[in-house]
Amino acid sequence: xxxxxxxxxxxxxxxxxxxxxxxxxxxxxxxxxxxxxxxxxxxxxxxxxxxxxxxxxxxxxxxxxxxxxxxxxxxxxxxxxxxxxxxxxxxxxxxxxxxxxxxxxxxxxxxxxxxxxxxxxxxxxxxxxxxxxxxxxxxxxxxxxxxxxxxxxxxxxxxxxxxxxxxxxxxxxxxxxxxxxxx
Amino acid sequence: xxxxxxxxxxxxxxxxxxxxxxxxxxxxxxxxxxxxxxxxxxxxxxxxxxxxxxxxxxxxxxxxxxxxxxxxxxxxxxxxxxxxxxxxxxxxxxxxxxxxxxxxxxxxxxxxxxxxxxxxxxxxxxxxxxxxxxxxxxxxxxxxxxxxxxxxxxxxxxxxxxxxxxxxxxxxxxxxxxxxxxxxxxxxxxxxxxxxxxxxxxxxxxxxxxxxxxxxxxxxxxxxxxxxxxxxxxxxxxxxxxxxxxxxxxxxxxxxxxxxxxxxxxxxxxxxxxxxxxxxxxxxxxxxxxxxxxxxxxxxxxxxxxxxxxxxxxxxxxxxxxxxxxxxxxxxxxxxxxxxxxxxxxxxxxxxxxxxxxxxxxxxxxxxxxxxxxxxxxxxxxxxxxxxxxxxxxxxxxxxxxxxxxxxxxxxxxxxxxxxxxxxxxxxxxxxxxxxxxxxxxxxxxxxxxxxxxxxxxxxxxxxxxxxxxxxxxxxxxxxxxxxxxxxxxxxxxxxxxxxxxxxxxxxxxxxxxxxxxxxxxxxxxxxxxxxxxxxxxx
Numbered sequence: 277x278x279x280x281x282x283x284x285x286x287x288x289x290x291x292x293x294x295x296x297x298x299x300x301x302x303x304x305x306x307x308x309x310x311x312x313x314x315x316x317x318x319x320x321x322x323x324x325x326x327x328x329x330x331x332x333x334x335x336x337x338x339x340x341x342x343x344x345x346x347x348x349x350x351x352x353x354x355x356x357x358x359x360x361x362x363x364x365x366x367x368x369x370x371x372x373x374x375x376x377x378x379x380x381x382x383x384x385x386x387x388x389x390x391x392x393x394x395x396x397x398x399x400x401x402x403x404x405x406x407x408x409x410x411x412x413x414x415x416x417x418x419x420x421x422x423x424x425x426x427x428x429x430x431x432x433x434x435x436x437x438x439x440x441x442x443x444x445x446x447x448x449x450x451x452x453x454x455x456x457x458x459x
Numbered sequence: 460x461x462x463x464x465x466x467x468x469x470x471x472x473x474x475x476x477x478x479x480x481x482x483x484x485x486x487x488x489x490x491x492x493x494x495x496x497x498x499x500x501x502x503x504x505x506x507x508x509x510x511x512x513x514x515x516x517x518x519x520x521x522x523x524x525x526x527x528x529x530x531x532x533x534x535x536x537x538x539x540x541x542x543x544x545x546x547x548x549x550x551x552x553x554x555x556x557x558x559x560x561x562x563x564x565x566x567x568x569x570x571x572x573x574x575x576x577x578x579x580x581x582x583x584x585x586x587x588x589x590x591x592x593x594x595x596x597x598x599x600x601x602x603x604x605x606x607x608x609x610x611x612x613x614x615x616x617x618x619x620x621x622x623x624x625x626x627x628x629x630x631x632x633x634x635x636x637x638x639x640x641x642x643x644x645x646x647x648x649x650x651x652x653x654x655x656x657x658x659x660x661x662x663x664x665x666x667x668x669x670x671x672x673x674x675x676x677x678x679x680x681x682x683x684x685x686x687x688x689x690x691x692x693x694x695x696x697x698x699x700x701x702x703x704x705x706x707x708x709x710x711x712x713x714x715x716x717x718x719x720x721x722x723x724x725x726x727x728x729x730x731x732x733x734x735x736x737x738x739x740x741x742x743x744x745x746x747x748x749x750x751x752x753x754x755x756x757x758x759x760x761x762x763x764x765x766x767x768x769x770x771x772x773x774x775x776x777x778x779x780x781x782x783x784x785x786x787x788x789x790x791x792x793x794x795x796x797x798x799x800x801x802x803x804x805x806x807x808x809x810x811x812x813x814x815x816x817x818x819x820x821x822x823x824x825x826x827x828x829x830x831x832x833x834x835x836x837x838x839x840x841x842x843x844x845x846x847x848x849x850x851x852x853x854x855x856x857x858x859x860x861x862x863x864x865x866x867x868x869x870x871x872x873x874x875x876x877x878x879x880x881x882x883x884x885x886x887x888x889x890x891x892x893x894x895x896x897x898x899x900x901x902x903x904x905x906x907x908x909x910x911x912x913x914x915x916x917x918x919x920x921x922x923x924x925x926x927x928x929x930x931x932x933x934x935x936x937x938x939x940x941x942x943x944x945x946x947x948x949x950x951x952x953x954x955x956x957x958x959x960x961x962x963x964x965x966x967x968x969x970x971x972x973x974x975x976x977x978x979x980x981x982x983x984x985x986x987x988x989x990x991x992x993x994x995x996x997x998x
Contacts, residue, residue, distance in 0.1 A: 317905075318905055319906070319912065321908065330909070400912050401908050401915065402914075402915050403911070418907070418908075418911065420904075441553075441555065442555060442557070443549070443551055443553055443555050443557045444499075446551075446553040446555055446893075447893040448889040448893045449890060450855075450890050
C-alpha cells in the first residue's frame with residue numbers, strides 16, 4: 277500500500293518536472309494561429325477590414341473579435357480558406373467593408389505631383405519613392421494596390437490603374453462550351 | 460544497335476497524316492519584305508533590346524540580347540531597317556499582343572561578320588555563353604534555352620545524351636525532312652553536345668514510321684568521330700515527349716518534379732542539334748527554321764522559313780489555303796492551338812502550321828458528363844488519374860489537383876482523345892495549372908508585402924525611439940549646461956563688441972572725392988543718426 281502510494285507520488289513528481297521543464301523549454305512565442313491566419317490574408321495592408329493592417333486583423337480573428345468576411349482583397353477564396361482553417365461555416369463577404377476589385381497599382385501623375393511626401397507616409401509597404409519637394413513615383417512591383425495613398429494626396433494626382441492582361445500574366449480560361457442558337 | 464527497348468504507359472494512335480507533307484524536299488521560301496520578330500520567343504526572361512527604330516541591321520545581327528540565365532537572344536533574319544518596335548499579335552494561345560521588332564528587308568540579305576567557333580579550344584563556359592548569345596533554344600516546341608541544358612553539372616553528370624527525332628505528333632514532318640536531308644549536320648551538332656555534356660552514350664530515337672530518316676541518320680552516324688546509336692522506336696503518341704522517349708530508350712523513369720539530368724540523361728530535339736552545328740561551325744545564329752505547312756493547302760510540304768515571316772505569306776508559299784479553310788493551327792492537332800490571326804509571325808517554336816477546316820478538325824460535340832470509365836487513365840502516358848484531376852479542376856479544388864500531381868501532366872491530349880464523353884480535359888488542366896501558378900505568384904507577392912510592412916513598422920518604431928532618446932538627451936543636457944551657457948553668452952558679447960569696434964574703424968571710401976558742401980551734409984546726417992542711436996540706447 278505505502279509502496280504503491282510512494283511509486284505514484286514519485287511518478288507524479290517526475291512527470292510534473294518533465295512537463296514543467298518542457299513548458300519552459302518548448303515555449304511557443306506568439307500565437308501560431310495568428311500567423312496561420314496572417315499567411316492566408318493577402319497582405320495588401322489596406323485596412324478595409326477596420327484594422328490597421330493584415331496582422332492586426334489576423335489577431336482580431338484569432339481572438340474572436342472580428343469575422344472572417346471582412347477582407348475584400350482576399351475575396352471569396354480568401355474567406356473560404358479562413359473558414360477552412362478555423363473550421364467555421366463560410367459566409368458571404370460583408371459589403372460594409374467594400375467590394376472585391378480587380379488588382380490594381382497606384383500611378384502618380386508626375387506632372388501634377390508637388391512633392392509633399394504625404395503618400396510616402398501613407399504607403400504601408402514603402403512602395404513610393406521620392407523626397408520633399410521632389411517628384412514621387414510608385415515602385416509598381418511592390419505596390420499592393422491598397423489605395424491608402426489616394427486619399428492623402430492634396431492635388432489628387434494618384435490614380436488606381438487595374439493591372440492589364442499581358443502575355444506574361446495571361447491565364448487559361450475555365451473551359452466553357454459555347455451555346456449556339458440553332459433555330 | 461540498341462538491344463532492348465522499353466514501354467511507357469498508355470499512349471494513343473491518332474491518324475498520322477504525315478505522308479502529305481513528307482514526300483517533298485525542304486523548300487527555301489522567298490525572302491519576305493517585312494519581318495516581325497517577337498522578343499518573347501522562348502521560355503524565360505524577355506531579352507533586352509539592342510536596336511532602335513531607324514537602325515539599319517545586317518543579317519544575323521543581334522537585335523535583343525539574352526537577359527539573365529534563362530533567356531535567349533533574338534537576331535535579324537535578313538538585312539534591312541528597323542521600322543517599328545511596338546506591340547503586335549504573336550503566335551500565343553492567349554491571342555494577346557506583345558513587344559515585337561518590325562524589320563523592313565532591303566533585299567540584299569547581307570550577312571553581318573560571323574565566323575565559326577573553335578569550341579574545343581575554348582573553355583566550356585565560353586561556348587555556352589556563345590550559345591546563349593546565339594539564341595539557341597529547343598526547337599521541339601518548348602523553346603527552352605539550350606545553353607542551360609548543356610551545362611555540365613558535377614552533381615548530376617549526364618551519362619546518356621538522347622536526341623529526339625521521334626516526332627510523334629500527327630501532321631508534323633519537319634524533323635523527318637531535316638534528318639533525311641541534313642543528317643550529317645545534325646550529327647556535327649550531336650558531337651558538340653556530347654563534348655559539352657561529357658556524355659558516355661548518344662542515342663537518336665526515331666519512330667518507326669520514318670524509315671528514310673532513320674537510315675539517313677544511321678549512315679551519317681557511321682561517319683561520326685564518336686559512337687552514336689540510332690534507335691527506331693515504335694510509333695505511339697506521345698513517344699516524342701522527352702520523358703516518354705527517355706523511358707523507351709533507357710528504361711529509366713524521370714521522377715516527378717525532377718529533371719532528366721538527375722537520372723543522368725539529357726534530351727534534345729534533332730533540330731536543336733542542327734542549329735547548334737550551324738552556330739558553332741558557321742557562326743550563324745538561329746534566324747530561320749524548318750516549318751511544316753499542311754492541312755488544307757495546295758502544296759503541303761516543308762519550308763525553310765526566316766523567323767518573323769507572317770503565316771499568311773508562308774501559306775502562300777505552299778500554294779495558298781483552300782477556300783474551305785477556316786483558320787490556322789500552330790503545332791500539331793493534339794497539342795497545338797488556333798492562331799489568333801494569319802498575320803502573326805513564324806517564331807522559334809513554330810514547327811507546323813495546319814490550315815484547318817471543319818472536316819479536318821470537326822468542332823467538339825458538347826461534353827457529356829464523365830462516366831468514370833477511366834479510359835483516360837489507361838491512355839495517360841504519365842500514369843496520372845485524369846478523371847480525378849478533372850473533378851478537382853472543374854470544382855477549382857486547386858490544392859487537391861496539385862496533390863494529384865497535376866504538374867506532371869504534359870498536356871499531350873491523350874485523355875481528351877479517348878474520352879467517350881468528349882470532355883475537353885486538357886483545357887481543364889491548363890486552367891487549373893495557370894490558376895495555381897498565379898496563386899503561387901500572389902503568395903510570393905504577399906510574403907514580400909508582409910516583409911516590407913513589418914520592416915516599415917519596425918523602422919517607424921526605431922525612429923520614434925531614437926527621437927525620444929534624442930529629446931531626453933537634450934533635456935538632460937540643458938540642465939547640466941547652465942554654467943556653460945554663461946561662458947557662451949560672454950563669448951557672444953565679446954564677439955559682438957569686436958564687430959562693433961571693427962565697424963567703427965571702417966571709413967567710407969567713396970566720400971573722399973565729393974565736394975565740401977556734400978561732405979558737410981553727410982557729416983550732418985551722420986551726426987543726427989548718432990544722436991538718434993544714442994537716444995535709442997538710452998531708452
